[in-house]
Amino acid sequence: MPELPEVETVMRGLAPVWTGRRFARVILHRGDLRRPFPADLGQRLTGASVIACRRRAKYGLVDTDRGDTLILHLGMSGRMRLDPAEIGKHDHVVFTTDEGRTVAFNDARRFGSLDLVATDMAAAHPLLAGIGPEPLGPDFGVGLLVAAFADRLAPAKALLLDQRVVAGLGNIYVCEALFAAGIHPARTGGSIARARLKALAAAVPAVLESAIAAGGSSLRDHAAPDGTLGYFQKGFQVYGREGEPCPKCGTAIERIVQSGRSSFFCPRDQR
DNA sequence: CCGACAACCTGACGGC
């Protein structure tokens, strides 16, 4: 997926194509994803003009002049394909603007979702309510981490993955941020010294900013809306690098499984 | 509160 940097990149790519334009056609090919799309999505969006394309956590938000907001989530395999040559197998919804630009919401695994709600209700949407502060915003910092980690027995990995603690981090960037801060992914939250949390509070936005700067990262099937390649952030420090030398000390990177998900870390630098 | 696990889907990849 699409973690925060990828969604940010997608929305930045979508903004110039959609903002100020009207949806001339919105065609629903299939809506039976894990969370079913509203059946009248196409009808309600057709004719509406886009006011803004923004992001909250891993969700893309598209505000229209009808007072509606399209909430989109890319799940694990979701993509927005810009001006595709032809409509593919997993292009579930196809948006066409009054300029004739086409965007296909494509999601092979169908873990993604689309919903349409009143703009002033978007923040209260069940998907968004309860999500923690933006890691790139003013509310994120060492104080928040201290509060969220204090007395917790849960591992640092799980706490950072918890969207209620901080918004938008996924498996990759949690691994990267913990590496940057020198924290072992299995370390319990309550046992981490304040100085380490301070390092973590700096590492989280740094890792995200650098990924956004690189145009979002991609493993194998993610693409920016304009389909550009060269979108790959080649260099994760630890993610996906089991057995390779740690970039800091050369020790072999290890992998453990925590609640069913891989964590990659340097056993020497992360304690 | 915590963690392990399953479920939701398809596709890519490595091994044989």
Next chain:
DNA sequence: TGCCGTCAGGTTGTCG
């Protein structure tokens, strides 16, 4: 070429 097992960026719910 093909079959099979394994793994994948997320979220949600259940169970112990």
